[in-house]
Amino acid sequence: MRKILVVGAGQSGLQLALGLLSNGYEVTLMSNRTADEIRTGRVMSTQCMFHTALQHERDLQLNFWESQAPRIEGLGVSVAAPGSFDPGPSQRAIDWVGRLDGYAQSVDQRVKMAGWMETFAQRGGQLVIHGAAVSDLDYFSRAYDLVLVSAGKGELVSMFGRDAARSPYSEPQRALAVSYVHGLGPRPEHPEFDAVRCNLVPGVGELFVMPTLTTSGRADILFWEGVPGGPLDAFAGVKDPNEHLALTLDLMKTFTPWEHDRATKAELTDAGGVLAGRYAPTVRNPIGRLPGGGLVLGVADVVVANDPITGQGSNSASKCAAAYLASILEHGDREFDETFMQATFDRYWETARHVTKWTNAMLSPPPEHVLNLIGAAGQLQPAADRFANGFDNPADFENFFYEPEKTNAYLASLTGA
Template sequence: MRKILVVGAGQSGLQIALGLQSQGYEVTLMSNRTADEIRTGRVMSTQCMFHTALQHERDLQLNFWESQAPKIEGLGVSVAAPGSWAEGPAARAIDWLGRLDGYAQSVDQRVKMAGWMETFAQRGGQLVIHGAAVGDLDYFSRAYDLVLVAAGKGELVQMFARDPERSPYSEPQRALAVSYVHGLGPRPEHPDTEGVRCNLVPGVGELFVMPTLTTSGRADILFWEGIPGGPLDVFNGVKDPAEHLSLTLELMERYVPWEYARATKVELTDAGGTLAGRYAPTVRNPVGRLPGGGLVLGVADVVVANDPITGQGSNSASKCAAAYLSSIVEHGDKPFDEEWMRATFDRYWNTAQHVTKWTNAMLAPPPEHILNLIGAAGELQPVADRFANGFNDPSDFENFFYEPAKAQAYLVEASGAGAA
């Protein structure tokens, strides 16, 4: 029986550990927190998982909360008219809702990771509650056939060198501020459709609003992404959750008043329901070398960390776990050497590269042809639907998004179909 160590109990680490466990591998999982500590701690992300990523969970029968979590059937985009907030609340220049082919869902990672961790232990997995340092892995690497590093923050990440060719940004491109709330009203334009809402405020940042399942039931996430140094970059050092929410709402009232109108009665889900921070989007070398010569393989956002502006973090983690799981099982009893590690990462990069390209494009000021696409989606439902479904399969953006000629050809085709 092959022995595998997974360090880090997030979406990808737990999905791989549970998947390997179901295939008969002897798996040890290291987490720096217990399930209870995770469940009662601070929110960790703004996870919204689309159809393909959810299907990876279903394939492993890990979709424990599917019947309880809101079914997100649409993805909407609103754009504030540039400069309209100078004299008062902003006005909307664009507003539309695209339909998803398969619904998306968001389950607070405090709920999911705690539940999955307990399941792993109940099924006989070796769960070690200990923050791992490089020295620990040096020791463990001699006892395991494979060591996977899925802890995306802290000292271990430094083992994986930044890949400058795939990492155009060296500084954070957004300041992030998250609030989990109860009491958000429906969008009056589509009161019966659960949707993720992407509100773009040119030159300022973005507000994302999405339904979720949290420790206290159904809730909504309010998530600001502010351009560093701009008017949304005000959360640094704010420790009081009530002050964090108050700031969030003040900014909504000015920059996205159509969302603020349904948020006047919100309250935080719990004292741990806020999060703020920033990080530079980075792609890293997937193989880490330990002081004693052993090799470890980086997983998910250890090796590909994108800004959350396109909501891909949990989706990418699920897809990475599925790709790595297949590579491990297919490899049989052959050694997990450096060549295998690089091939395994390349298999994941085949899909991840599209996420990175799209995310980095969305962080930059949009060129005219992309503004035309987003505007046309308000008149042509198929364009709105295609844009929305790109969140599930970002590789489709290659076909109509990046190049002005392809975008124009697609809009001509879509307009003709609309007229017909």
């Protein structure tokens, strides 16, 4: 029986560990927190998982909360009108919602990771509650056939060098601020189904609103992405959770009043329901070299960390875990050497490169043809639907998003022009 160590108990680490366990591997999982500490701690992320990522969970019988989590059937885009914060529709230059082919869902990672960690132990995995340093991995690399590092923060990440050719940004491109709330009302235009709402405020930043399942049931996530140094970059010194929410709502009232209108009764789900921070989007080399000569393979955010502006983090983590699982199973009893590690990452990069390209594009002011596409989606429902489904399959943006000629040809095909 082959012995594999997974360091880090997030979406990718747990999904991969549980997948390996179900295929007969002897798996040890290292986490720096217990399931109870995760469940009662602070929120770790925003997450909206689309059909492909959800299916990876279903394939491993890990979709424990599917019947409880809100079904997200659409994805809406609103663009604030320049300098217009008057009441009424004139606040928005663009406003539409695309329908998803397969529904999306969001489960607070405190709920999911705690539940999956308990499941891992129940299914016979070895769970070790201990933070891991590079010196620990040096020892463990000799005791295990393969060591996978899926802890996306801290000392371990420094083992994986930045891939400058694939990392155009060296600084954070957005200041991030998250609030989990109860009491948010429905969007009046489409009260009959749940949708993620992407509100774009040109030159200022973005507000994302998404339904979720949290420790206290159904909730919504309010997520500001602010251009650094701008009016949304205001959360750095805020320590009190209620002050964090009040600031979030004040900024909504100023920049996205149509969303603020349904947030007048919003209150935090719990004292741990806020998060703020920033990081530079980075692609890293996938193989870490230990002082004693051993090799470890980076997973998901460790090797490809994109800005959350396109909502791809947990989706990419799920897809990475699925790709790595397939590569490990196909490798059989051969040695997990450097060639294997590079090939395993390259297989995942075939998916991840589309996410990175699209996310980095969305961090820049949109060119004219993209503005035309987003505007046209308000009159052309197929364009709205295709854009929405790109969140599940970002590779499709190659066909109609990046190049003016392809965008114009696609829009012409819809209008018969």
